[in-house]
Amino acid sequence: MTRGCQGVTLPDLLVSVCVGLVTVTAVVAALPPILDVVQTIPESTDLDQRARGASEAVVHTQKPAGAGPDLLGLGPLPHFVPAVWPLRLGTATADPPATAWGDRLSTLRVAAGAAQAPLAVAVVAGTSTIVLAWHPACGLDASCGFRRGDLVLVFNQHGVFELATLTGVAGLSLTRAGAASQPVDLPGQVTAVSASVVLFDAVRRQLRLADGATGNQPLVDDVVGVRVRYYGSAAPPRWPAVSGADTCAVSADGTPRLGLRGPVPGPPIELALAELSDGPWCGAGAGRFDADLMRVRAVRFAVRLQASSAAVRGPMPAWFTWPGSAVRPGQQVRDRELDLFVTPPNLAWTP
Amino acid sequence: MTRPSWRGSCSRDGVALPAVLLLAAFLVAVSGWLLGHVRTEQEMAMAGDHVDQARRTAAAGLEIAAAALGGVADWTVIAGLVVSVPCPLSDRAPVAIDAGAETVALQAQWDAASRWGRNTPRWQLAWQCDAAGVFGRWPARSAPPALLVWLADQPEADAVPDEDSDGRVMVHALAVGPGGARATASASVQRAGPGGQVSLAAWRDGPE
Numbered sequence: 001m002t003r004g005c006q007g008v009t010l011p012d013l014l015v016s017v018c019v020g021l022v023t024v025t026a027v028v029a030a031l032p033p034i035l036d037v038v039q040t041i042p043e044s045t046d047l048d049q050r051a052r053g054a055s056e057a058v059v060h061t062q063k064p065a066g067a068g069p070d071l072l073g074l075g076p077l078p079h080f081v082p083a084v085w086p087l088r089l090g091t092a093t094a095d096p097p098a099t100a101w102g103d104r105l106s107t108l109r110v111a112a113g114a115a116q117a118p119l120a121v122a123v124v125a126g127t128s129t130i131v132l133a134w135h136p137a138c139g140l141d142a143s144c145g146f147r148r149g150d151l152v153l154v155f156n157q158h159g160v161f162e163l164a165t166l167t168g169v170a171g172l173s174l175t176r177a178g179a180a181s182q183p184v185d186l187p188g189q190v191t192a193v194s195a196s197v198v199l200f201d202a203v204r205r206q207l208r209l210a211d212g213a214t215g216n217q218p219l220v221d222d223v224v225g226v227r228v229r230y231y232g233s234a235a236p237p238r239w240p241a242v243s244g245a246d247t248c249a250v251s252a253d254g255t256p257r258l259g260l261r262g263p264v265p266g267p268p269i270e271l272a273l274a275e276l277s278d279g280p281w282c283g284a285g286a287g288r289f290d291a292d293l294m295r296v297r298a299v300r301f302a303v304r305l306q307a308s309s310a311a312v313r314g315p316m317p318a319w320f321t322w323p324g325s326a327v328r329p330g331q332q333v334r335d336r337e338l339d340l341f342v343t344p345p346n347l348a349w350t351p
Numbered sequence: 352m353t354r355p356s357w358r359g360s361c362s363r364d365g366v367a368l369p370a371v372l373l374l375a376a377f378l379v380a381v382s383g384w385l386l387g388h389v390r391t392e393q394e395m396a397m398a399g400d401h402v403d404q405a406r407r408t409a410a411a412g413l414e415i416a417a418a419a420l421g422g423v424a425d426w427t428v429i430a431g432l433v434v435s436v437p438c439p440l441s442d443r444a445p446v447a448i449d450a451g452a453e454t455v456a457l458q459a460q461w462d463a464a465s466r467w468g469r470n471t472p473r474w475q476l477a478w479q480c481d482a483a484g485v486f487g488r489w490p491a492r493s494a495p496p497a498l499l500v501w502l503a504d505q506p507e508a509d510a511v512p513d514e515d516s517d518g519r520v521m522v523h524a525l526a527v528g529p530g531g532a533r534a535t536a537s538a539s540v541q542r543a544g545p546g547g548q549v550s551l552a553a554w555r556d557g558p559e
Contacts, residue, residue, distance in 0.1 A: 034378075034381070037385065038381060038384075038385065041385050041388050041389065042388055045388050045389070045391070045392040048392060048396070049392070049395060052395070052396070052399050056399070060556075063556055064554065064555045064556055066554075067553035067554060067555050068552050068553045069553075070505070070519070070521075070539035070552035070553040071505065071506070073517070073519065073541070073552075074552065075550065075551075075552050076551060076552060076553060076554075109555070110553060111555070112537060112553075112555055113461075113464060113465070113466075113506075136470075136506075137506075138466075139465070139466035139467035139468065139470070139506065140466055140467065140468050141466040145466050344554075345410075345538075345551065345554040346551065346553065346554050349550070349551040349554070350551075
């Protein structure tokens with residue numbers, strides 16, 4: 001007779017039940033941490049990758065800010081207009097001039113070899129024609145390298161500027177979209193510029209990027225906070241300056257018109273947003289800006305990102321801007337904060 | 352006589368081994384998947400570090416070259432301009448770089464986009480170094496990035512691309528790090544005359 005085929009004895013049953021219970025208990029105890037790891041590691045790596053992407057994009061757009069129209073023999077842009085702006089700059093969905101916001105940042109730069117030429121005729125307010133004078137920077141190109149669709153900066157050394165998109169190019173005559181909001185007197189210059197706008201969309205929880213001439217596009221998802229701060233020298237700005245003439249920042253005799261903000265030489269000072277939007281003013285119309293923007297030498301860009309899944313976000317407000325359902329610490333992926341301090345060489349090297 | 356048996360109820364084969372094997376396979380698969388994630392993350396972080404190292408090397412090389420130009424009395428002949436800054440040898444071999452091929456590639460890039468015809472800038476290699484030489488030490492585990500610095504006359508100033516007549520030149524730096532990480536920095540610098548202070552007209556990092 002084969003005992004095994006006739007059933008089990010009570011001791012057999014007890015032992016097997018015990019072994020089964022131990023096994024189930026071990027599995028139940030081990031499974032949640034394993035599941036936590038399975039859930040948190042992909043979320044954590046995704047968060048790190050988004051943080052790196054945000055950092056790269058912010059630094060890459062800010063570092064070359066202020067590169068000037070070197071082919072015209074001029075200095076960096078901060079000699080004429082601010083290179084860093086606390087608002088959405090451009091021709092598409094721009095913020096009102098002379099405002100300042102803490103969740104967005106625009107920069108201007110002239111790309112290497114970009115089209116640039118002097119103005120032949122002063123720009124008259126209300127008109128849309130820009131007439132260029134030939135310059136060796138034009139090279140062999142009949143339109144000095146300007147093309148339809150270019151974003152151009154029309155400016156002079158008094159701190160007067162217009163930003164516009166070209167709708168027509170015919171030889172040395174350019175046509176811009178819209179009309180000039182203020183006159184730009186001679187001697188003035190025109191250059192193709194690249195604008196970068198980085199802004200925080202709190203509703204979509206996105207960091208978005210725009211080029212100033214078209215709409216913006218998403219850069220990084222699940223961004224829950226952005227704070228932009230500006231730093232500058234305590235010394236008053238020495239630009240824009242014209243020998244023998246008053247500008248918004250410098251008197252005709254070369255004396256700065258803005259005050260000292262602290263000891264010079266001294267550490268950089270933070271420029272509050274209110275200071276960047278309360279005058280004294282340079283320019284007029286759409287090109288009006290606070291002269292204190294010429295003080296800016298560095299930008300501090302703080303951005304906070306969160307894990308995409310609410311299942312790995314916990315309840316603590318200090319660690320999670322938007323709390324989630326994760327209870328155990330092992331289940332949680334905390335918000336990441338980046339604090340980027342960028343000193344664009346074109347601003348830092350400007351006296 | 353033995354009782355007839357139903358194989359399913361009295362089999363000694365058991366299900367433990369298949370169950371253990373299945374569980375082990377599941378754990379191996381999950382572990383492999385997680386390791387893949389972590390490894391990808393580490394590789395991306397390392398690639399980012401290499402690009403960052405290359406970017407810092409290019410920017411530092413450009414600044415050193417621009418500062419050294421201030422000590423050169425005559426900028427007229429671009430080919431004769433030498434960045435006379437020593438590049439100390441280090442015990443770490445830098446990333447290999449083909450200076451000739453890089454010069455050709457840089458020139459081709461400018462030729463393709465130029466609107467200045469025969470006045471298109473002609474890039475002259477002025478300095479070759481590496482990150483260990485630029486920074487004086489290289490504590491990182493990876494090989495130090497290689498550095499090349501070129502000079503060229505501004506295209507619009509005169510009709511001779513090999514000569515400077517207005518005290519304005521362009522400087523371009525390329526750093527190549529491990530894993531093919533590349534970074535460039537370029538600048539236009541100017542000075543009022545021989546011995547004058549070198550000032551910056553435009554600083555850019557690539558790619559534009």
